[in-house]
Amino acid sequence: MTRLAIDQLTLWITAAANEHALDLASHVEERTGASHRAALAALRRLVDAGWLTRSGTARRPIYGPGSLRQVVRSYTLHQLQEDVAWQRDFAPHLALPRHVQRMVQHGFTELVNNAIDHSGGTSVTVSLRQTPSHAQLLVSDDGCGVFEKICDTYELTDAQHAMLELSKGRLTTQPQAHTGRGLFFSSQLADVFDIHANGKAFQRRAWEGNAWAAGRGLPRQGSSIYMAVALSSTRTLEQVLGQWSVDGSGIAFDQTRVMLNLVVGPGQMLDSRAQARRVAARLPQFKRAEVDFTGVEDVGHAFADELFRVFARAHQQVELVPLNMTPRVAALVSAARAS
Template identity: 55%
Template sequence: MARQQAPRSVLSKACDCVTELAIRHPGDLAQRLAARLSLPLAEARVLCDQLADLQWLVNAGTADRPQWRPGALRQVVRRYGLAGLQEDVPWQQDFAPYFELPAHVARIAQHAFTELVNNAIDHSGGRQVTISMRQTPLQMQLLVSDDGRGVFNSIGRQFKINDPVHAMLELAKGKLSSQPERHTGRGLFFTAKMADIFDLHANGAAFQQRGWENEDWQRGRPVCGRGTSVYVAVALDTERTVDEVLRRYSADGAGYGFERTVVPMKLLTAPQVGLESRAQARRITQRLTDFRRVELDFDGLQDIGHGFADELLRVFSREHPQVQLVPVNMAPRVAALVHSVAEPAAA
């Protein structure tokens, strides 16, 4: 006879709290679940068995005297008021104790967690933040959502940027902060570079970055109706480390100075909108003087306009010789035009 299954809604609520309850109350988990979810004890016991079948729980005891512990799947969900919140406290008290991550992944998780929650505290203008962290057999997954004004509106107010695409371009460069006296604009940039999957949703816009796609930024489908939501996923077998990523964006790859960046040129394109004008080039070059080396990533572009290339690679380079511009991932026609404007004119 098939075991009765809990309704999907009950199962979802159980997944949000069972990891914490299993660690705190391994011997009387069914009773704790029954109280938390307002279930009869018999249904809570069936629910524990169902969660074990789904890898949320492991019974280290016997059928008559179960001793539950978290399984391969773990999850903690919390909501906090932003007023007076300190981002390290939720991590230390409510999240870190309930996960078993490889040491270098745990450090990435802590970095992402504290940076994203701090952004919500300092920049969102909201009242609450909801944090969900999940461990699967393959990944660490983190979702941080606030109810504030939205990151692209925040950038627009501070920097007079009305288009979310242009705001995302500046975020993609790094060193962008609406509070430069308190922040250096590293948090979101480096968190994205440490992740295998990074999704940013705000103000009716969405952008995503995938570690296996040359870390290019792509437009996505927005799902956030209010505030900002950031989703991060990191493979448990990743070879990335916090230290390696920080060093990667120093000029020599050995220090910790944020001296190098990559500009995703395709981000400014859309159907029937290519890179043609000098105005687009000037938008690309905004704040590039904050860096010593800038890689101009032309991945996915088959053509660019002469005016765009000339303004970017001749005019800007002549005015700012201290900034090394390095075009990468160029299609043949793009490379030919880039070389034609970058090379000195024949005598």
């Protein structure tokens, strides 16, 4: 049995071990066309690698999923129901801490629903892997690509501006049917979160705060969303929801944070009123907006004036809270507010 065949077996052996605990070797033979000897050899390797457990006797072995688990399924998007896919095909094969499984389930249903309702594609492939340290979810569709969809809907010019809007939250291309929570909160639940679409990519790491950074895009059509949650995570769904609610209840989504590094590229300056208006777009939807200057050494007078005087006075119901400012930026912001 070649290594390639073993790699292919891991895509479905977890579910097979649950469903064929007493006749797994025969099932592998039937599914792969391998000989009985090759099937047994492959199962031994999978046990040694942690993909399977083996108990019982030599003559009557009993197999089960190991510490490494994986389920990979492809679906036609037409009439797909994400909750059915989760309950039928994925949840029975996991052994996650309860609060982690709740976060993974939330990410699964939201990301698969996004593919169903927004991608404009025909199919989606979902991979969920459990390791001794993490749960790793990948949802890939063959649609138009998330950044292109946002740019078309909101008349934006590039993927970075689309990511800026995504990072604020409450962004949806179908406001009658959605509230713009799914992708945003999935990213906040994860320790690692990557968005790939049509050669563009952005990534977020929980240990880097709320920052988003450009990544290396995948050369494929459609969107691929990856999230990983540590099994040791102390994060909970309720806690994350509460962080984006002014009263901490997690009911309303009325607080956001704007990462200014997404407005311009490296080496460019926040210098114009147009940039400030881009930052302020959709902020009236929120009661409180943190404006994060991490990585921004300086801004122009026009930018500071447009955001912290013009916008602030026109929308006094929105509390603007600047964060991580250099002394010069702080002085400019203070001057704009005092004007």
